[in-house]
Amino acid sequence: MKNGVIGSSGTWVVGGFVGTAMLAGIGLAQPLVTLDPVQAAAFQAGGVVLGFDALPPNGGGGAQGATGVVIQPPSRLTNQLASQGVVFSSAAGPVGVVSVQGLPNQGDARSPFNIIGGSSLNAQSLPALDYLQYIELRFVDPRQSGRPGTTDRVGAWNDPSGSQIRLSVFGADGALLGSTLANQAYFVGYRAVGIARARFEWVANQSAAGFSLDDVSFGPVAPRCPCLSDVDDGTGTGACDGGVTIDDLLYYLSIFEQGTIAADIDDGSGTGTPDGGVTIDDLLYFLQRLEEGC
Numbered sequence: 515m516k517n518g519v520i521g522s523s524g525t526w527v528v529g530g531f532v533g534t535a536m537l538a539g540i541g542l543a544q545p546l547v548t549l550d551p552v553q554a555a556a557f558q559a560g561g562v563v564l565g566f567d568a569l570p571p572n573g574g575g576g577a578q579g580a581t582g583v584v585i586q587p588p589s590r591l592t593n594q595l596a597s598q599g600v601v602f603s604s605a606a607g608p609v610g611v612v613s614v615q616g617l618p619n620q621g622d623a624r625s626p627f628n629i630i631g632g633s634s635l636n637a638q639s640l641p642a643l644d645y646l647q648y649i650e651l652r653f654v655d656p657r658q659s660g661r662p663g664t665t666d667r668v669g670a671w672n673d674p675s676g677s678q679i680r681l682s683v684f685g686a687d688g689a690l691l692g693s694t695l696a697n698q699a700y701f702v703g704y705r706a707v708g709i710a711r712a713r714f715e716w717v718a719n720q721s722a723a724g725f726s727l728d729d730v731s732f733g734p735v736a737p738r739c740p741c742l743s744d745v746d747d748g749t750g751t752g753a754c755d756g757g758v759t760i761d762d763l764l765y766y767l768s769i770f771e772q773g774t775i776a777a778d779i780d781d782g783s784g785t786g787t788p789d790g791g792v793t794i795d796d797l798l799y800f801l802q803r804l805e806e807g808c
């Protein structure tokens with residue numbers, strides 16, 4: 515495509531980026547696709563920027579970051595950053611953390627030297643690096659990772675030597691809030707009210723087959739269910755409905771019995787601080803909050 519060409523069905527091309535804005539009737543919903551670090555920094559301001567540089571890269575780096583290499587357990591990124599409000603996934607489950615230090619594509623790292631890539635299961639059913647696969651973010655309550663969260667923007671720097679990708683953002687009900695395309699080397703972001711999930715996916719090869727991301731960014735993550743004892747809406751699916759009723763007690767008892775992470779809401783201090791374990795403290799705290807109506 516040539517710059518400045520207006521394509522079909524609302525697609526336009528400006529300065530090397532292809533944007534398909536789906537405003538969904540929300541004035542604030544808008545993409546940002548830019549090479550300008552100042553614009554990217556403005557998008558990131560006040561939010562979270564994940565450089566992945568404190569996580570152990572696969573095999574220590576080098577060729578262990580190549581397509582098809584099995585992602586070792588320490589480098590399988592899923593919920594390690596849940597306290598920042600996000601959980602990662604890809605086709606085989608985890609996203610892979612790799613280092614490009616010392617490689618010809620060292621410049622792919624926006625923050626040296628780790629980046630992330632997608633995964634797929636290999637013939638042995640192990641998660642292997644697959645840069646053609648999607649990278650997904652699901653927002654969680656930073657204080658209680660078992661509870662859902664939402665944010666107002668998501669973005670990342672796309673691989674400078676990679677592919678054209680699409681960023682799509684979704685609401686809590688799964689509805690698409692908007693999506694946009696970005697060429698390699700661009701910062702791609704999307705602002706919308708109530709983003710619960712975001713997906714970066716490969717669209718077309720440019721310098722290489724597949725893509726990686728670095729400096730994944732998002733706005734502050736707010737709990738989607740601000741009332742701690744509102745854990746169900748009567749459907750038994752854990753969806754909050756703004757009211758605290760017997761449904762909530764029944765649902766909490768079921769997840770408490772199963773010992774799921776979502777049931778961890780206290781550490782015995784009665785302050786609503788999770789401690790990674792599900793014990794009688796959690797049940798007592800839930801009952802107290804249920805009685806208080808929130």
Ligand SMILES: [Ca+2]
Nearest residue numbers: 565625628728
């Ligand atoms: Ca990095």
Ligand SMILES: [Ca+2]
Nearest residue numbers: 744746755757
């Ligand atoms: Ca409820």
Ligand SMILES: [Ca+2]
Nearest residue numbers: 778780789791
């Ligand atoms: Ca607990």
